[in-house]
Amino acid sequence: MNDVISFSRGAPSLDIIDVEGLKQAAVAALEKDPAKTTTYGTSVGYVPLREWIAAKHGVEPENVIVTNGSMQADAFLFDQLVSEDSPVVVERPTYDRTLLGLRNRKGELHPVTVESDGVNVDELEQKLKDGLRPVMAHIIPNFQNPAGVTLSAEKRTRLLALAEEYDFTIFEDDPYLDIRFRGEQLPTLLSQDTNGRVVYASSFSKTVCPGLRTGYLVGPADLVKKIATQATNTYIAPNQFAQSTIYQFAESGALERSIETVKAALEERVDQLSASLRAHLPNASFVVPDGGYFLWVDLGEGVDCAKVLKAAADEGVQVVKGTDFVLEGGESCLRLAYSAVQADKIDEGVRRLARAVEATRV
Amino acid sequence: MNDVISFSRGAPSLDIIDVEGLKQAAVAALEKDPAKTTTYGTSVGYVPLREWIAAKHGVEPENVIVTNGSMQADAFLFDQLVSEDSPVVVERPTYDRTLLGLRNRKGELHPVTVESDGVNVDELEQKLKDGLRPVMAHIIPNFQNPAGVTLSAEKRTRLLALAEEYDFTIFEDDPYLDIRFRGEQLPTLLSQDTNGRVVYASSFSKTVCPGLRTGYLVGPADLVKKIATQATNTYIAPNQFAQSTIYQFAESGALERSIETVKAALEERVDQLSASLRAHLPNASFVVPDGGYFLWVDLGEGVDCAKVLKAAADEGVQVVKGTDFVLEGGESCLRLAYSAVQADKIDEGVRRLARAVEATRV
Incomplete structure (x- = not known):
């Protein structure tokens, strides 16, 4: 793999x-x-x-x-x-x-x-x-x-x-x-x-x-x-x-420069992530962040992210299930941290995730 | 001062x-x-x-x-x-x-x-x-x-x-x-x-x-x-x-060298401190440490280190009173940390302390 x-x-x-x-x-x-x-x-x-x-x-x-x-x-x-x-x-x-x-x-x-x-x-x-x-x-x-x-x-x-x-x-x-x-x-x-x-x-x-x-x-x-x-x-x-x-x-002055580096990289990553989600998981809904590290995606009714998580691991992509962030509910949601994934890996990551979601449907 | x-x-x-x-x-x-x-x-x-x-x-x-x-x-x-x-x-x-x-x-x-x-x-x-x-x-x-x-x-x-x-x-x-x-x-x-x-x-x-x-x-x-x-x-x-x-x-290898530096300096300091205590506070009793940072000195019956502490501050020397280290008792004791005082300052420090002890007797 x-x-x-x-x-x-x-x-x-x-x-x-x-x-x-x-x-x-x-x-x-x-x-x-x-x-x-x-x-x-x-x-x-x-x-x-x-x-x-x-x-x-x-x-x-x-x-x-x-x-x-x-x-x-x-x-x-x-x-x-x-x-x-x-x-x-x-x-x-x-x-x-x-x-x-x-x-x-x-x-x-x-x-x-x-x-x-x-x-x-x-x-x-x-x-x-x-x-x-x-x-x-x-x-x-x-x-x-x-x-x-x-x-x-x-x-x-x-x-x-x-x-x-x-x-x-x-x-x-x-x-x-x-x-x-x-x-x-x-x-x-x-x-x-x-x-x-x-x-x-x-x-x-x-x-x-x-x-x-x-x-x-x-x-x-x-x-x-x-x-x-x-x-x-x-x-x-x-x-x-x-x-x-x-x-x-x-x-x-290194801090200011560092912040510019981080912002430029994360903007590129979030744009790629949004485009890849739209392309490979068209039923997913999400708000495109204006900053920060995280995108929250709802994969829609009937998707069980506990199962998606395991299938995703098999496909070689790691995500966190939404249920970790709420006292109850969140079963169809995932948190995607784009801070650690360089832009050129993101599309492949989302393709793997899409295959994992598909696998849990059957 | x-x-x-x-x-x-x-x-x-x-x-x-x-x-x-x-x-x-x-x-x-x-x-x-x-x-x-x-x-x-x-x-x-x-x-x-x-x-x-x-x-x-x-x-x-x-x-x-x-x-x-x-x-x-x-x-x-x-x-x-x-x-x-x-x-x-x-x-x-x-x-x-x-x-x-x-x-x-x-x-x-x-x-x-x-x-x-x-x-x-x-x-x-x-x-x-x-x-x-x-x-x-x-x-x-x-x-x-x-x-x-x-x-x-x-x-x-x-x-x-x-x-x-x-x-x-x-x-x-x-x-x-x-x-x-x-x-x-x-x-x-x-x-x-x-x-x-x-x-x-x-x-x-x-x-x-x-x-x-x-x-x-x-x-x-x-x-x-x-x-x-x-x-x-x-x-x-x-x-x-x-x-x-x-x-x-x-x-x-810097750690080993650092330990040698610390040991040599602290041995010199504790020897100076012991000699100065014997010279300027002949009634004090103490165990000469074989290592570490601290010497514990008992100034003897009738000395109230809470008073000594204040008089010492007036003389320009800081010490910690023994009562801080016990649940009760320790009134005539002090802790002297020699880790922070270079050897050539120690005798002057003990002279000041001796004047402070003397001042609390009157």
């Missing part, structure tokens, strides 16, 4: 990682700031990177904590806000690891449908009117994982108003923000928040690379302080060497 | 960190294994480093998990073994962050006195005979933090036998193993364990530098597997970039 083509993991292919730029950044980090790059540091993160992030989001450094990847940031936040039976709003579908993290803390999950312009705010409002009082709503606003859709400007405004009226935290989980390859950037919820309603998370995994495991939270200073104490008690401090390298990567 | 001299933090001074070697190792990591250095990786750690650690300790790779610093490893282990009211044996005195981690999990702590040849095994045995049934005994065998003493070979054997007889886990917390600058290395408890009684933790913070935040656990494969699942759910994977850099640092 040919090499396996994997649409399963939300990771970048090596060709869109600036390995040369990382070498230079690591050397620069150790040359320009050897003491703080090699020492324990403090739990809020490498101070110049913390300041850089604060400036990017127009907040103060004390609103920022830099962590070992953004999932570690999520874990700290959930530990602060979610305990047994805490009502939490999640998107439907949503990132499978978010569901797992909330379930492990025994949160009471309330899914709200994701539409082509983001979470259904009417549906959320109705739940609130019916008495739901969540501690938190988890929202992936841009190029949602797994649905690939983006929350509209109008819905952002309405969500913030609901958070205010019903007194809950919006967890704006936004790792794909900078990977918009078409259309206009919409203002973050964080940037419109005047009352400490939003806790914002992002990462350098999608703009630099995942192996440096650097993410961050932006939020109210008192909450950040509590999380910093928790971080101290968990690991003293996050990786100063990686964070100092990322800081140098950003300062040198 | 002159610059502050700090004996407070167990961190190496920059002059004993091989910054040049780290630059070369980071570049080598990105050149030789760019894909695995920049990707997410898996929660067990960067695979070649995991194998290197397994070979060092004579175990299989599935007995090893590499983490974001060894305190993160401790946290995972405590989450697995310690819940509310779990009886846990701790040394008296012991590392303050260990006490905090166990207290945060509401473990029931049973301190056992540390003597000049390590924990008092008779005292432990009596507690066991009296009915104590601990889930775990936390032991820092080499150059204990804060006491600076080393567990004798005979006590190691007896401890293992007690763990067997009374069915508890020994958590062998051994970050200073390779920093022995005199005397013969004693076999680890891990190396004498035939029945999965020992979970071993160590770190590259003391042999490479703390900023790369890389530690590890060695233990029974089923426990390591559970911790790997917990790690996946917490942060997907630890820092591959830092771990790949450490692997190249080790492979190139």
Whole structure:
């Protein structure tokens, strides 16, 4: 069989990682700031990177904590806000690891449908009117994982108003923000928040690379302080060497160039993927993402993606079944991560997938 | 006032960190294994480093998990073994962050006195005979933090036998193993364990530098597997970039050279510190460490180190008071970390401390 083509993991292919730029950044980090790059540091993160992030989001450094990847940031936040039976709003579908993290803390999950312009705010409002009082709503606003859709400007405004009226935290989980390859950037919820309603998370995994495991939270200073104490008690401090390298990567201009590389490659990939899906799986329905890593495809009634997954593996293509991203339903859906597949492999990958779907019909 | 001299933090001074070697190792990591250095990786750690650690300790790779610093490893282990009211044996005195981690999990702590040849095994045995049934005994065998003493070979054997007889886990917390600058290395408890009684933790913070935040656990494969699942759910994977850099640092021979540098410097520092203490604080009693970072000094009856601490700060010298390392007592004791103070500053530091002690007497 040919090499396996994997649409399963939300990771970048090596060709869109600036390995040369990382070498230079690591050397620069150790040359320009050897003491703080090699020492324990403090739990809020490498101070110049913390300041850089604060400036990017127009907040103060004390609103920022830099962590070992953004999932570690999520874990700290959930530990602060979610305990047994805490009502939490999640998107439907949503990132499978978010569901797992909330379930492990025994949160009471309330899914709200994701539409082509983001979470259904009417549906959320109705739940609130019916008495739901969540501690938190988890929202992936841009190029949602797994649905690939983006929350509209109008819905952002309405969500913030609901958070205010019903007194809950919006967890704006936004790792794909900078990977918009078409259309206009919409203002973050964080940037419109005047009352400490939003806790914002992002990462350098999608703009630099995942192996440096650097993410961050932006939020109210008192909450950040509590999380910093928790971080101290968990690991003293996050990786100063990686964070100092990322800081140098950003300062040198390599980060901006890297983002352009990633956007150009992913736009090409998503265009190829859309064309191949239309050609080889004409019954499939999907929203073409304007950015990010993922395309969510509904293969239509009667298709059982649990079976498709196995047949696809036999054909040499890997995908993730939709049921992983919802509490119930999603049987006819798949998530296709195009971040790891170079454009010239995508058509062959979709042909294999189409043969797998066909095989499950008989 | 002159610059502050700090004996407070167990961190190496920059002059004993091989910054040049780290630059070369980071570049080598990105050149030789760019894909695995920049990707997410898996929660067990960067695979070649995991194998290197397994070979060092004579175990299989599935007995090893590499983490974001060894305190993160401790946290995972405590989450697995310690819940509310779990009886846990701790040394008296012991590392303050260990006490905090166990207290945060509401473990029931049973301190056992540390003597000049390590924990008092008779005292432990009596507690066991009296009915104590601990889930775990936390032991820092080499150059204990804060006491600076080393567990004798005979006590190691007896401890293992007690763990067997009374069915508890020994958590062998051994970050200073390779920093022995005199005397013969004693076999680890891990190396004498035939029945999965020992979970071993160590770190590259003391042999490479703390900023790369890389530690590890060695233990029974089923426990390591559970911790790997917990790690996946917490942060997907630890820092591959830092771990790949450490692997190249080790492979190139820089690690061995670095250990020699650290040992030579710390031996000089501890000799100077001992001489200065004898000269300027003749009433102080202490055990001269054969390795590691710390010297524990008892300033004698009637000295209140809480007061000394403040007076010392006024004199421009920082120390940690003994009471931080015990549940009760320790009022006349201090921990002096000599890892961060170059030899030519030590005498001045002790002179300041002696003035501070004198000031609290009046």
